[in-house]
Amino acid sequence: MPPPPKPKPPLKMFIALNSIRNTTFAVEDDFFYYEVVTRFWNPNITKIIQHDFEVRELTLRAEIEGLHSPAPRVRFGGEKGEWVPASQFVKFDPDSQGGTFATASGIEFTWKLVKRRWQLVRADDPEQKVIDFRPYKRHGLVFRMSQHAYLEVKPESEVTDAFDRIIASYLLVERKRRAARPTDKIKLLSTRAIYATVWNK
Incomplete structure (x- = not known):
């Protein structure tokens, strides 16, 4: 009886920058390559764009409106997609900094912090880890x-x-x-003050 096939090695999806507004998520051969970009002329919209280098095609996959605002919104599928509150897309855990979301096929995953590092697990099986965040080194x-x-x-x-x-x-x-870090709370309060000023005009 032949031995069972060896499991495929995990993919390494590198994050180019520490910014959550402008960075890239890409594997080594760029087969999976996603750009996160916030244009200076439209700073309230953060876009997630998939690059397909084989056919030289860019596809807008998702947008987040007001990423640093008190109530961001998100939509998928480009302009035909429907804006929904971020809190509706990700069910944030009130007792921690993680949250649960569903994929387009209905599978639910949960982000959780383990020793201050993100892990993504199946919501129906918290022991089944599918993504593990590895921090940068200096x-x-x-x-x-x-x-x-x-x-x-x-x-x-x-x-x-x-x-x-x-x-x-x-x-x-x-x-x-x-935003929960002390140094970022000041930034968040300043951002909220700016949004409050704009909304009250």
């Missing part, structure tokens, strides 16, 4: 980056087919985590 802790942060991804279609929603949900939970 030379001597304070010098230039020696290794980019990356997501260690289980190479299954239920995960890779849902990268648009996975990335969008990651940006939302990471934004919430950063």
Whole structure:
């Protein structure tokens, strides 16, 4: 009887920058390549664009409106998509900084913090980890980056087919985590004051 096939090695999806408004998520051969971009002329909209280098095609997969606002919204599928509150897309855990969301096929996943690092697990099986966040490393802790942060991804279609929603949900939970830090609370309060001024005009 032949031995069972070896499991596929995990994908490494590298995150180019520490920014959640402008960065890229890409594997080494760029087969999966997603750009997160916030244009300076439209700073309230953060777009998630998939690059297909084989056919030289760009596809808008998702948009987040007001990523740093008190009540961001999200939509998928370009202009034909429907804007929904971020809190409707990601069911944030009131007792932690994670949250649960559903893919287009209806599979639910949960982001959770384990030793201050993000993990994505099946909502119906918290022990089944599908993504593990690996933080960036620096030379001597304070010098230039020696290794980019990356997501260690289980190479299954239920995960890779849902990268648009996975990335969008990651940006939302990471934004919430950063806002909870003391240095970022001041920034968040300033942002809320700006939005309040605009809305009250």
